Amino acid sequence: MKVEARDTTKLGELIQGLELGVQFEKSRPDRRSDAVCYELLADYFRKAQKAKEEGKYLVCHTTTIPPEVFYAMDIVPLQLESVGTLASQIVRNFGDALSAARDFGLAPEVCSAHRLLVGQTILGWLPRPDAIVWSNQVCDNTAKGGNLLVELCGCPGFFLERPYHYTDGAVQYFAQELEELIHFLEKLTGRKMDWDRFAEVMDRSRCLMELHREIRQLRKAVPSPWRNLWYIHMMGTELYMAGTPEAVLHFETIRDEVKKRAEKGEGYIPEERYRILTLFLPPAYTWTLLGWMERKHGAVSVAEPYFSYRDGGEIDPTKPLESLARKSFYCPICRPMYGPAEEGILHDAVRDAVEYKAEGTIYFAHIGCRQTDACIRILRDALLEKAGIPTLILDMDLYDPTYAPEDQLKNKLEEFFELLDERK
DSSP: OOOOOOOTHHHHHHHHHHHHHHHHHHTOGGGHHHHHHHHHHHHHHHHHHHTTTTTOOEEEEOTTOOTHHHHHTTOEEEEHHHHHHHHHHHTOOHHHHHHHHHHHTOOTTSOHHHHHHHHHHHTTOSOOOSEEEEESOSOHHHHHHHHHHHHHHTSOEEEEOOOSSOOHHHHHHHHHHHHHHHHHHHHHHSOOOOHHHHHHHHHHHHHHHHHHHHHHHHTTSSSOOOOTTHHHHHHHHHHHHTTSHHHHHHHHHHHHHHHHHHHHTOOSSSSOOEEEEEESOOOGGGTHHHHHHHHHHOEEEEEOTTTOOOOSOOOOTTSHHHHHHHHTTSSTTTGGGSSOGGGTHHHHHHHHHHHTTOSEEEEEEETTOHHHHTTHHHHHHHHHHHSOOOEEEEEEOSSOTTTSOHHHHHHHHHHHHHHHHHHO
16 A cells, blocks of 8 residues: 555644644743744754755655764754654644544554554655664564655655664664665765764764763753753654754754752742652653642652663764764654563662652653563562652553543542651
8 A cells, every 4th residue: 555645734733733732831931942943943843845846856754763973964863753743732633533543454552652653654754765764673563664664755765774682793783774874865865974074964963962961960950950851852852853053052942941949949849748760651642641730739859760861971973873872762752661570670779769769759651662661560669669659550541541531540649649648
């Protein structure tokens, strides 16, 4: 099956929603970083929408594909999961896309993130790409879904294979894979890689890494100078726009806001009641849940071990391929999603719980994720035994609100906060 009809109206609605968000946040002096985030996202999707008419090559890719290669070659990237995630928040069209994937034959046991992007492709909501790049990261759904997307779009594709374990040999292997990707893109576009430009892109990625580490240290302050939603914003910026000046600006803006509060000894919210360790992602259809936790219950997410690991080495812009390969092993999600858990997510979660003085853990247990759900029991037990904190297992689906409606999630969270009160 090849999708012929294309109607990017939905993508236009997403851009319009982000632009309205920019105007709203600009009217609030304390939310400058949000305005910066929404503005760069609107520009990101606008470039994808207009790539063809501006004579640019558009390459769609799945999560954790390093975007630095595309920016270095002046190719417009579009991370496919980003469209579904933000459309779930802004356009609220996840139901149509999930229904299209179901009618196509995808079983409900398949992760809704991947059913969503397949459904969007079937409905023709995205511009036709010149190529699709996908990999075996972060899960088997991604690996198999890429083949289907290439078939649906009727375009060339490149499978980027990355080893699971971080060793010097694995870094060299993945550097060779990235070099093959560059050859593929050179053949696609008829242009050679500009290695000087690649070095500049990687230097900005180095800045992004340093900013992330600085922010991590600032977040140890009590009360927390952190806003719960910022970790979602930062993760998206790095996954979609690493290596761009816009990404550096976004991180600098958040760093400045966090630093200002930390130096004054102020928290982001007036009264901090609970310091929470957050495991995995909250449902995309109700990220407002994070703000509700802050405003109503004084619950602050002090650390998110699945997304905050950054201790895997330095970036040397003079060695862009090797540096990018090395970074790909400790970028958001990748390292903690693979075993052995004792050396990865288990170690990181316990460390963060202690260092950030967490009082409880909220585990957003996405029903469609076989990898993270497999670690729930050992994480819960380790956090109770080694950090002395309880864990709420919040069963939900990342994109399908019918599995766990917002009110149901709020009720369970309130019960958990009552438990934390009893422990004080």
